Amino acid sequence: GQTVKTKFGVKVKVGAEHDMGDFRDFDKFTKSTSKSSKSSNxxxxxxxxxESALASEMQRAALEDAADEELDRLDDLAAQRERWLFQQEEKKRRAAEAAARGMSETTLAIATRWLSGARAKMPAQPPKSAGGGGGGKAAGTQKASG
Known part of the structure; x- marks a missing residue:
């Protein structure tokens, strides 16, 4: 006999003794199949x-991975924002200190730039001994205005 698929995708062997014409719908036909075909069903x-359990498990795993990635991304963003806020606070604090010392904004900008440059070049030495072209100029302007 040939094989027929039910509406659930289950393949059923149709023997010669089962003629589909006798049955109004497929469910009745599948019910009347032999015991062996029932067990195979x-x-x-x-x-x-x-299979479907495995598929849904894989889907869930994929969703979890996506969620983890999103959380990591949000963590990174949060860390960046924290760093940025911290930098803003630092800038405000420096500006306040400078105002207390009676320094001008430009002098402060030059001083901070020079300090960061000196820090990057030679972190071991104190800024005073860090001579050099740019450094000397910045220090000079600082003394002149202050």
Whole structure:
């Protein structure tokens, strides 16, 4: 006999003794199939259930991965924002200190730029001993205005 698919995708062997014409719908036809085909249907259903469980498990894993990535990204953004806020606070604090010392904005900008440059070049030495072209000029302007 040939094989027919039910509406659930289950393949059923149709023997010569089962003529589809006798049955109004497919469900009645599948119910009247022999015991052996019923057991094979059960096995197929079991296999299909297992497959779908695996598929949904994989889907869940993929979703979890996506969620983890998103959380990591948000963490990175939060860290960046914290750093930025900290930098803003630092700038405000420096400006306040400078105002207390009676320094002008430009002098402060030059001083901070020089300080950061000196720090990057030679972190071991104190800024006073860090001579050099740019450094000397910045220090000079600082003394002149202050």
């Amino acid at each position: 059960k096995e197929l259903d079991r296999a299909r259930a297992h």
